[in-house]
Amino acid sequence: MDSAGNNCLLDARGISREFQTSEGPLEVLRGIDLQVYQGDMMAVVGESGVGKSTLLHILGGLDRPDSGEITLMGESILERNEAELALFRNRHVGFVFQHHYLLEDFTAIENVMMxxxxxxxxxxxxSRRAEQLLAEVGLSDRMKHRPRQLSGGEQQRVAVARALVNEPGLVIADEPSGNLDLKNGEKLHKLLSQLNISRGTTFLLATHNLDLARSCRKMVMLEYGRVKEIVVN
Ligand SMILES: Nc1ncnc2c1ncn2[C@@H]1O[C@H](COP(=O)(O)OP(=O)(O)O)[C@@H](O)[C@H]1O
Ligand SMILES: [Mg+2]
Known part of the structure; x- marks a missing residue:
């Protein structure tokens, strides 16, 4: 628990990850410790290439570290096999990426229902859940649209609704506004903050936009594969 009595949803210890490249091993994460508590709105920042996506993928169980431990919702996730992990992710973690990854042949509501x-x-x-969420992200009048019939900002809001449909304990968003213009980017971050308050959803998001990161309650700064500083706003 933290000082406010909130439960620790994600506890990562000593996370390391290197990639094999043609120029030899590339050490990206060098022992990251990070705790995310219930209700947190936390931004991971750092220069492009610092390892934000690598870290978020590992924390959400999409990739495995070379060493370290991860406890998510009280469960040690690295001991699970791929099938168990996929099931666990479906129930407990929502993802939003820079690209929406919506299925083109399905409508907004069908994508959210999936x-x-x-x-x-x-x-x-x-469909009850999907309708409710699409209303919350301001898309009640776009439910029957296919992704191609939506603007970039609308597509991302559908992706957010889809990430929330199973009421996950944690939503991981990797540069969710990365493909949006400034105005739509701000609008998306405002929406995430609203959902953090209204639904109590915990968000861990990566962004290289410092203004947007500063609007989050906590900011984790990565440098040289380590946590340089955690700023609480
Ligand atoms: N699968 C991979 N194989 C080799 N290098 C990778 C791989 N994924 C990421 N990298 C490298 O790891 C570093 C961190 O990447 P990434 O986590 O995407 O950074 P960020 O999201 O902060 O921009 C970069 O130098 C990138 O080129
Ligand atoms: Mg990235």
Missing amino acids: PSLIAGHSVTEA
Whole structure:
């Protein structure tokens, strides 16, 4: 627990990761310790190439570190096999990336329903949740649109709704505004902050936009593969 009595949702210790490249091993993460607490709105910042995406992928169970331990919602995730991990992610972690990764042949509401159906909810329940979320992200009048019929900002808001449909404990967003212009980027970050407050959803997001990062309550600064500083605003 933290000083305010919030539960620790994510506890990462000693996370290291290197990649093999033609020029030899590239040490990207060199022992990262990070705790994310229930209700946090936390931004990971650092120069391009510093390892933000690598870290977020590992913390969300999309990639494995070379060493270290990760406890997510009280479960040690690195001991799970790929199938168990996929199931765990579907239930407990929502992802938003720079690209929306919406399925082009499906409407906005169908895209948002998908993870809920995969989790075993009925069509009625999945569509109830999807409608509610699309309303919360301001897209009640775009539910039947396909991704191609939506603006970049709208596509990202659908992706946010999809990430939240299974009410995950943690949402990991890697440069969610990276493809948006400044105005739409700000709008998206405002939406994430609103959802953090209204739903109590915990967000861990990477951004290279310092203004947007400063609007988050906590800011983790990465440098040379380590946590340089954690700023609490
Ligand atoms: N699969 C990979 N193989 C080799 N190098 C990689 C791989 N993924 C990332 N890298 C390198 O690791 C470093 C960190 O990348 P990344 O985590 O994407 O940084 P950021 O998200 O902070 O821009 C970069 O130098 C990148 O080129
Ligand atoms: Mg990145």
